[in-house]
Amino acid sequence: MERVVDFAENDSLRRLLGSYDSGSKLIEDEFGVVLISRGSKVKVRGEDSKVLMVEDFLRKMAPLLHKHPQSDDSLVSDAVYAYLNDTNVDLPGLFYEQIKVPSRDADIYPKTSNQKRYVRLMRTCDIVFSIGPAGTGKTYLAMAIAVSSFFSKKVKRIVLARPAIEAGERLGFLPGDFREKVTPYLRPLYDALYDMIPMNKATYLIENGAIEIAPLAYMRGRTLNGSFAILDEAQNTTPEQMKMFLTRLGKGSRAVITGDITQIDLPAGQVSGLVQVQSVLSSIRGIEFIYFSSADVVRHNLVQKIIDAYEAFGRPQAAAPEPVAQTSVDRGKGEGAAG
Structure with missing residues (x-):
């Protein structure tokens, strides 16, 4: 199966792919698909269920990449794992729940x-x-x-x-x-x-x-x-x-x-x-x-x-079944069958 997602902005796509294609490789490894980018579009190839999942993930990522000021690579990796833990996660809402600490250069935010x-x-x-x-x-x-x-x-x-x-x-x-x-x-x-x-x-x-x-x-x-x-x-x-x-x-x-x-x-x-x-x-x-x-x-x-x-x-392991003792009748049957 093959689907195409258009990010409309080259900068958003660049942030998704990450430095040295780190974001692209992460998505390919974790979802089991192939990504091919050209211009502002990403083509997703792979099994039907995996392609549809990645398409859903990428569409949720687009508004997040557009507005979020966090460093690119960590944003993509955090979003990937948050999505894999819960495919219904609201990625933009999740990552906008920031904790502002005036003494830090960057805000802190929940990752799951x-x-x-x-x-x-x-x-x-x-x-x-x-x-x-x-x-x-x-x-x-x-x-x-x-x-x-x-x-x-x-x-x-x-x-x-x-x-x-x-x-x-x-x-x-x-x-x-x-x-x-x-x-x-x-x-x-x-x-x-x-x-x-x-x-x-x-x-x-x-x-x-x-x-x-x-x-x-x-x-x-x-x-x-x-x-x-x-x-x-x-x-x-x-x-x-x-x-x-x-x-x-x-x-x-x-x-x-x-x-x-x-x-x-x-x-x-x-x-x-x-x-x-x-x-x-x-x-x-x-x-x-x-x-x-x-x-x-x-x-x-x-x-x-x-x-x-x-x-x-x-966790407690299931006990192995006790061996069934063989009676003299059973042994006799076995010997007869063998003979």
Whole structure:
């Protein structure tokens, strides 16, 4: 089958094809078709179902390429994977859901339909729980909303907390003062923050108390007014710690709690606060839960396959049927047949 899509603008087509035809090659590899471009038109060849799918994808891409200022190659690759995860996705709407961070040169935007809903929930709900595997943007997007809210003066400060739990290994004695001792546990939060705000400016805001990064234990006894609070790695909280964090919120504050309940590092037999809270708070209006899967992974494309492989490996395997014991009658029949 062969279909033709006219982009009307050569520039839009150039952005689709990408530098060194990277976009074109990606589309051909992921959809299993052949693309032939000439002028402002793209010819799609291949199996009927695949050609129709690519035609639909390209028609959805045209308005996105026309208006979106993002770098070409990443835009096309993000759109391809978003479409393959959900062929009914509204690509223009998905990628226009931008998070403006004044300290960054480029806006941040959700890359899957689930991430888009996550962004909307964080903008409209006071407490949001995001649960899912690593690489799905739970912490990064929460940090983006927090920083955006701070610079737009919707909140007065940002509070970032994490339980000081080691991930399956013992770090032993850590030298230095309080900050030096806890920094290894909080490093992922610093990394996300420095991607939003230049290090020198972030350091200034931290020193002045506008941004606070601390272990969860240091939240006890406090009231957080006018704050955007993020609790990361919440699967490693106890039920008591989870309750303590949630009850810190004061007037004008919002909280996002992130975690992966498949990576709990608590002692054996200890209930995770993130697991329990789903039963305790799921029916309360104003509190929302959103669940991510491997389809939402936005790290290296192998990460999604790694998560799927581990999930498949962890599923109970069907037991092999027990061999049927042979009776003397059966053996006799067998011997007769053989003879």
